[in-house]
Amino acid sequence: MNKWLLPAASTGICLVFLVSAILTSHLSMRVTPKQDNVFYALQADTGQAVWASSSNRADEWTSQFFSAKSEK
Secondary structure: OHHHHHHHHHHHHHHHHHHHHHHHOOOOOOOOOOOOOEEEEEEOOOOEEEEEEOOOOOOOOHHHOOOOOOOO
């Protein structure tokens, strides 16, 4: 019985933390900003580089990487 005490206790603690994280995570613009992605790609052979984003619209943060006439 003693050999199962540590794994069982660890599993129980892990489950408590997991449930706690799920119940307390809330997405809010005031507390947690929305997720945004910007990628830099370089074609090393030609030296051609581009900035790209998975977002359809440029917001305040992503607009620093793209000009007004950027391709969509």
